[in-house]
Amino acid sequence: MRIVACALAALSLAACASVPPVPNARPLNAGQIEALGATSVAVNENNGGVMKSWFRQDSSAAAASQGLIGVLVGAAIDGIMNYAPSRRARGVANELAEVMPADVLNDSLVRAFNSQIASGAPGEGVVVSDVRTVQKITTPGVVDDALEVATSYLLSEDATTLQVSVTLTYENAAIPYVTPYTFEGAPPKTELTGPLYRNTFTYSSQQLPVPVLTPELRERLIASIRANAVDENGAPPAEGTDAFKSMTKELEEANDDRLTKAEIAIFLAREWTKDNGALLRAEINNAHAFIARYAVLDMNRTAIPSLEGVDELVETLADGRTVRRIGPGIMAGSYVSLPGSVSDFVTYGNAAAIAEVNETRIRNTQEQARAARSSAR
Amino acid sequence: MNRTRSGLVVLGVTLLAGCVTDPGYAPMDAAKGQYFGYVDQPNGDGGHTIRVVLPEVTQDPRSAFAHWERRAAELCGPAGYRKLVHTARRNMLMVPGYSPTGHSYEVMGDAWCNDPTYAPPAQPAAAPAG
Numbered sequence: 001m002r003i004v005a006c007a008l009a010a011l012s013l014a015a016c017a018s019v020p021p022v023p024n025a026r027p028l029n030a031g032q033i034e035a036l037g038a039t040s041v042a043v044n045e046n047n048g049g050v051m052k053s054w055f056r057q058d059s060s061a062a063a064a065s066q067g068l069i070g071v072l073v074g075a076a077i078d079g080i081m082n083y084a085p086s087r088r089a090r091g092v093a094n095e096l097a098e099v100m101p102a103d104v105l106n107d108s109l110v111r112a113f114n115s116q117i118a119s120g121a122p123g124e125g126v127v128v129s130d131v132r133t134v135q136k137i138t139t140p141g142v143v144d145d146a147l148e149v150a151t152s153y154l155l156s157e158d159a160t161t162l163q164v165s166v167t168l169t170y171e172n173a174a175i176p177y178v179t180p181y182t183f184e185g186a187p188p189k190t191e192l193t194g195p196l197y198r199n200t201f202t203y204s205s206q207q208l209p210v211p212v213l214t215p216e217l218r219e220r221l222i223a224s225i226r227a228n229a230v231d232e233n234g235a236p237p238a239e240g241t242d243a244f245k246s247m248t249k250e251l252e253e254a255n256d257d258r259l260t261k262a263e264i265a266i267f268l269a270r271e272w273t274k275d276n277g278a279l280l281r282a283e284i285n286n287a288h289a290f291i292a293r294y295a296v297l298d299m300n301r302t303a304i305p306s307l308e309g310v311d312e313l314v315e316t317l318a319d320g321r322t323v324r325r326i327g328p329g330i331m332a333g334s335y336v337s338l339p340g341s342v343s344d345f346v347t348y349g350n351a352a353a354i355a356e357v358n359e360t361r362i363r364n365t366q367e368q369a370r371a372a373r374s375s376a377r
Numbered sequence: 378m379n380r381t382r383s384g385l386v387v388l389g390v391t392l393l394a395g396c397v398t399d400p401g402y403a404p405m406d407a408a409k410g411q412y413f414g415y416v417d418q419p420n421g422d423g424g425h426t427i428r429v430v431l432p433e434v435t436q437d438p439r440s441a442f443a444h445w446e447r448r449a450a451e452l453c454g455p456a457g458y459r460k461l462v463h464t465a466r467r468n469m470l471m472v473p474g475y476s477p478t479g480h481s482y483e484v485m486g487d488a489w490c491n492d493p494t495y496a497p498p499a500q501p502a503a504a505p506a507g
Contacts, residue, residue, distance in 0.1 A: 061474025313420045313487065320461055322487070338463035345438060345467045350477045 022181050022191060023305040025333030026198040028126070030302055032175060038129035039170070039299075041113045042146040045135045046105050047362045050096040050153040050162070050280065051352035052269075054089040054262070057081040058350070083246040085262060088228050089353035092155065092269040097355030099277025105284065106133055109151060112288035116296050126299040137362070138369040142171045147197070147295070153284070154352055158261035159268035161346045162205040162280070164287035168295050170197035180304045199298055200334040203287035207342045211267050213259050221259075224266045225250045261347060290323065290337045298335065305333030399435040402444050413481065415448045424459075424489035425452050433479040438467070441484040453490035462486030 028036065056078075063074025113131040134143055142148070152165045171194070179191040211217060229237050229247035237243035253260060272280045309327035316322050320340020326332055354362075397413070405414040413432050420426040429444045442465070449458050464485040469477045 055477055057476045058474060059476060061472075064474075310418060311420075311426055313422045313426070316422070316461075322461060322463055340461050340463065342462055342465045343442075345465045345482055347467045347469060350469075350471045 021307065021330055022179070022188075023307060023332040024198065024200065024330055025305045026177065026195060027302055027304060027333065028170075028197050028299060029180075032196060033125045033300055033302070035175060036126045036170070036172075036299075038127050040129050040146040041131045042134045042143045042148050043106060043109050043113065043131065044148060044150045045133050046102050046109075046151045046153070047137065047358060047365065048152070048352075048354050049102040049105065049358040050093070050100055050155060051354055052089040052092040052096070052155045052159070052265075053157050053347075053349040054085045054351050054353060055157060055347075055349040056086070056351035080242045080245045080249075083242045084225070084228060084250050086351070086353065088262070088266070089351070090356070091228065092159065092265065093353040093355040094357070095269065095273045096155065096277075096280065097357050099273050100280050100284065102358055102361060105151070105153065108285055109149065109288045109291075112285075112292035113149070113295075115289075116292050126296065128296060135365065137365045138372065142169075142195075145172045145174075146170070147299070149291075149295075154348060155265075155269070155272065156346045157265060157349045158210070158346065159265035159272065160208045160210065160344065162272070162283050162287075163348065164203040164205075164284065164291070166201045166291045168197070168199055168201070168298075169195040170299070171195040197299060199295075200331065201291045201294060201337075202334070203283075203290055203337040204339060205283040205287075206339045207344065207346065208268050208271055210259070210264050210344050213257065217267070218254060221254045221263055221266060222251060225254055287337070294323065294335050303333070307332060309333075397432040397434055399432055402447060405430070415444055417448060417452065420487050422487070422489075424487045425449070426485065426487050427452075428483070428485040431482045433481055435482065438482040441465075441482050445484045445486065449488035453488060456491040458488040458490050460486055460488050 059074040059078055060071070063070040066073075110131050110133060113128060116128045117130070128147075134148070136150075147168055147170045150167045150169075154163045154165070155161075156163065175196055177194055177196050179187050181187070181191065183191075225247060226236070229243055231237070231243075237247055254263065307329060309332045311327040312325040314323045314325050314335070317340075321337060322340070323335060323337050326334045326336065400411065400414045403411070403414040405411055405416040413430050415427060415429045417425050417427040427445055427448050429441045429448070431438065431441045431444075435441075442462070445462065446460075449460060452458075462484060464483065466483050468480045468483055470480045471477045
């Protein structure tokens with residue numbers, strides 16, 4: 001029976017087979033480096049701010065096979081299960097946005113790239129000539145002949161770790177991309193177009209220690225769950241509602257002897273916002289410094305990544321933090337900056353909560369873009 | 378990815394999950410289909426990068442840390458080692474339309490042996506006779 005099940009599993013996974021992949025990173029060659037020289041940096045304005053990761057239960061696919069009733073029941077169960085976690089994640093994102101507005105994130109990243117301007121001299125390959133910001137909602141499309149910087153800031157499910165991810169791309173209409181890889185047949189379509197240069201840089205903050213569950217901590221946890229469940233007027237949820245069922249489930253879980261990742265986040269989220277977000281600010285500035293510095297170094301590196309490459313330790317800092325270049329797989333050639341010592345497993349969920357203020361910012365900018373398009377017609 | 382393909386992936390992963398067992402302390406060997414266990418390589422800085430991956434079904438996820446330490450001790454011998462454990466994550470399977478499910482626990486870091494002249498034995502020492 002087990003052999004049959006495994007064979008069935010292998011066959012079903014084989015359905016996913018597709019075109020052979022190539023690494024995501026696209027390095028420049030020597031001629032392109034010389035041609036680019038002094039290069040403008042366009043920082044894409046981040047609109048989402050620091051988001052809070054959480055796990056969203058989603059039974060829509062499984063429920064769909066049970067017909068309309070299944071869909072309705074599945075949606076109801078998902079609603080109950082997701083009510084409290086989504087609300088709490090949104091709350092954390094709101095608190096993070098108070099101490100770290102999106103504009104402050106953008107200013108910090110611009111400063112980091114500005115600090116690279118002086119470090120390069122003409123004739124020394126790719127150097128930063130100037131730095132500007134671009135709002136991609138109002139001006140979508142590629143910025144020609146500029147290094148575009150797109151950012152994402154995400155707090156882990158348990159709030160122990162902040163992850164800053166950046167994708168850099170450079171496209172130039174006068175210098176089309178030519179794949180350095182050879183293929184048995186025709187190259188896949190993805191290798192025929194797109195940016196001349198591309199790479200990703202990921203920074204993981206230091207890992208906050210997980211609190212030890214004590215009776216006092218459990219009381220705080222229960223108080224937090226009750227506080228999270230009240231409505232705008234401070235009233236507790238009515239019996240029978242999704243909010244009530246969700247709160248009841250969370251209270252049951254709070255009374256066991258272990259802290260779940262979501263429960264840990266209740267305590268650790270405050271560590272990021274206390275002292276006016278001092279820790280958050282420090283980690284983000286560190287992340288931006290790492291990204292700006294390695295962006296310039298990487299744009300002058302010609303090594304072509306391979307799916308079978310080997311991880312490389314690029315730099316070890318005094319505090320034990322290391323910078324590594326990923327060797328194998330799709331992310332070959334990308335850079336990660338990792339803390340010196342971790343002691344617990346971190347996870348990132350399948351959903352990211354955005355602060356209300358940032359959601360409003362995105363909506364308003366989208367409306368401005370629509371209005372501008374309408375008036376241009 | 379369309380719904381049918383997503384469903385096949387989830388079905389495949391779910392069925393394969395039933396086939397997975399915790400290998401305990403054992404080397405990875407992709408050629409033999411052993412994707413869990415430990416693997417190491419020189420880190421280019423005089424040390425070793427050690428990676429341990431245990432399946433979701435493991436009874437004690439923290440044993441991944443113990444396996445990491447055990448491998449570092451094997452590589453470095455009695456003189457001990459300096460370590461930087463930089464990654465510890467629970468890898469998840471995420472398919473649209475389905476709730477995320479755990480896949481594996483992964484620990485990775487570097488160990489620098491304190492005695493650079495110590496060379497670990499190529500083969501495990503033979504057990505004494507009798």
